Amino acid sequence: MVDPSSSPLPDAAAQPGGTDAVERVRAVLARMGASAHLAEGLVGALGPGAAEQLGDDPWRLLVLPGVTPEQADYCARRLLGDAASADDPRRGRALVGHLLRRATRDGHTAIDQTRLAGALRSLGVRSTEPAMTAALDDGDVLVFEVMPDSDDDFDGDAVPEMPDPERFFALARIGLAEQDLGEGLVRLSGTSEPIMDSATAAETVEEAARRLGRPLVPEIAAALVTVALRGVCVLTHGPGAAGGVAEAVSYAAAIAADSEVGVAVAAPTARGAAALRERLAAVGAEVDVASVAALLESHGPGVYGRGAERPVEAGLVVVTEAMALDVETAAALVDACADGxxxxxxxxxxxxxxxxxxxxxxxxIASRTVAVAALPGDPPGPLARLAGGVAEGELEQVEAPGREVVVVPADSAGEAAHRAVQLITDSIPRALRIPADDVQIITATRGGEAGADAVNGACKARLNPGPGALNGLDPGDRVLLGGHGPGYAPGDTGLLREAGDDGAVVELADGTAVTVGDPGHLRPGWAIPVAAAHGGVWPAVVAVFPPETKGSRPQVYTALTRAERHLSIVHAAGPALARAVREVPAITRHTRLAEVLREG
Incomplete structure (x- = not known):
């Protein structure tokens, strides 16, 4: 945007025309020495009055994710002169919002006041209380108070002092969603009655296993009794548990059918739903599976056809691959579950x-307020053994006589990208008879020479060259959906069928077709980052780790467990990859959900 030490950027008047609101913003940007290209984003974030808001408060620039505090300060000095102060409440308000938006992009839902104050001081804000108050007055930020646990005991007639509440700041949208999620889960736990008594549930599961001709695993039977008895339940599993998960879902459906409460089964993405449906068919069960977006009848960001006024018509709702659920989606899901x-x-x-x-x-799980039961794994094959080692902190070679796991070394990011494209376009289809359409490249990063963007460009040139008539895309391209829309959610992948006046038609992995009206929701999808692969599985996966990989054990584990039959690891990260698996065991996020659940 702006180099604070440089001369102004090109004059806004030279930029292309636009709406009146955009033109007014461009005029303000020109006065502060900022790029006119920011105008449309500011109007989208601030509304048609963006020019007036920006003229009164140049730090409003920080609503855009690409703007840094240093750049906003530079623009403020250009616009306000000596009136631009480091402790200006407008600056403090903008910095609080900026810090919370950055934290949200990193996966956090709330930041405690002490941590937030420290971050503000590092940005030159000496009086942090006025900054936080200004942010709260603006309405985009909320504060939540939690009373800490106290170990004080009454001593005679002395009454211990009440501790000060811990204060957590959050973007209003995220904070309210997390609060609603916690309260909704408490509601479900408090209003539910057993679907069946434990003996009847056990008999139902045994009969379902006999009908399917499956040996009944005691751990699965015990888990399903818990499902029948408790209102909210987490069923955990490890790698290589696809069969066990499918059996558990089929038995849950049997409990719902015998008790006549109805069942709804969903996965976070259409790809995950299609894979689960295939697994259920493999164990002889016919259960309908939908994506969460389809189950909730998604219309767009935060807009669903299913909710408290029109709940999901099922007394038992099962969601697999649930680690992919964020607080907003989970809150919408719980809101769509009727009492009981x-x-x-x-x-x-x-x-x-x-x-x-x-x-x-x-x-x-950490809250200890819901039932948790473990599902057993299937007999471990090479894929499960590799992932199981990673889960324990070790990245080791495994024996794979059927070429279930292949490590492809590369000396550079460029060579890694070349190997990945070669694998999807030739090696895997030719050697393993898995078509390119069933092979997904998963990258450690989006940018860089071996990131998703670069690899997608090479894949398109090989697999579906064309003029790129729709923002660089053409019918026949594999696409990744990067937003919420009618029947789809971020992380869904599919095939771009056609583009018309109403938007682009994308065929999702479960066979459904959705219309994507916002071109910004469409990206090439032959290669996707690990975060976007969450919730989906593919017959074959090419996991690419370039030299600049800075991962963690959970990220590596997630990438490796997206493959059902074959995994190729394009390894250019050297010892850094094994070190990340060994030394970075978790991804730390600051959240409030466990506290909300404990408060009840």
Whole structure:
């Protein structure tokens, strides 16, 4: 945007025309020496009065994710002169919002006051209280108070002092969603009655296993009794548990059918729903599975056809791959569960938390307020053994006589990108008879020579060259959806079928077709970052780790467990990858959900 030490950027008047609101913003940007290209984003973030807001408060620039505090300060000095102060409440308000938005992009849902104050001081704000108050007065930020646990005991007639509440700041949208999620889960736990008594549930599961011709695993039977008895339940599993998960879902459906409460089964993405449906068919069960977006009848960001006024018509709701659920999606899901509904989240806790803010399953388990039961794994094959080692902190080679796991070394990021494209376009289809359409490249980063953007460019040139008539895309391209829309959610992948006046038609992995009206929601999808792969699985995966990889154990584990039949690891990270698996065991997120649940 702006180099604070440089001369002004090009004059806004030279930029292309636009709406009146955009033109007014460009005029203000020109006065502060900022790029006119920011105008449309500012109008989108601040509304048609963006020019007036920016003229009164140049630090409003910080609503854009690409603007730094130093750049905003430079523009403020250009516009306000000596009136621009480091302790200006407008600056403090903007910096609080900036810090919380940055934290949200990193997955946090709330930041405690002490940590936030320290971050503000590092940006030159000497009086942090006025800055926080100004942010709260603006309405985009909320504060939540939690009373800390006290170990003080009454001593005779002395009354211990009440501790000061701990204060957590959050963006209003995220903070309210997390609060609603916690309260909704408490509601489900408090209003549910057993679907069946434990003996009847055990008999139902045994009969379902006999019908499917499956040996009944005691751990699965015990988990399903818990599902029947408790209103909110987390079923945990490790790598290589696809069969066990499918059996558990099929038995849950049997409990719902015999008790006539109805069942709804969903996965975070259409890809995950399609894979689960195939697994259920493999064990002989016919259960309908939808994506969470389809289950909730998504219309756009935060807009759903299903909710408190029109809940999901099922007394038992099961969601697999639940580590991918963020607080906003989970809040919408719980809101769409009527009082008394049993909610079951099936998850592998070793995976990374969701791409969007929150760590729903992790917090549920940590709160000790919901039932938790473990599902057993299938007999471990090479993929499960590799992932199991990573979950324990070791990245080691495994024996794979059927070429289930192949490590492809590379000396540079450029060579890693070349190997990845070669694998999807030739090696895997030719050697393993897995078509390119069933191979997904997962990258450690989006940018860089071996990031998703660069690899996608090379894949398009090989697999579907064309003029790129729709923002660089053409019919026949594999696409990644990067936003919420009618029937789809971030992380869904599909095939771009056509583009018309109403938007682009994308066929999702479960066979449904959705219309994407916002071109910004569409990206090339042959290669996707790890965060976008959450919630989906593919027959074959090419995991790319370039030299600049700075990962963690959960991220590596998540990438490796997206493959069902074959995994190629393009390894250019040297010892840094094994070190990340060994030394970075978790992704730390600051959230409030566990506290909300404990407060009840």
């Amino acid at each position: 509904t049993h909610l079951v989240l099936v998850a592998d806790p070793a995976q990374a938390p969701s791409a969007a803010p929150g760590q729903v399953v992790t917090d549920l």
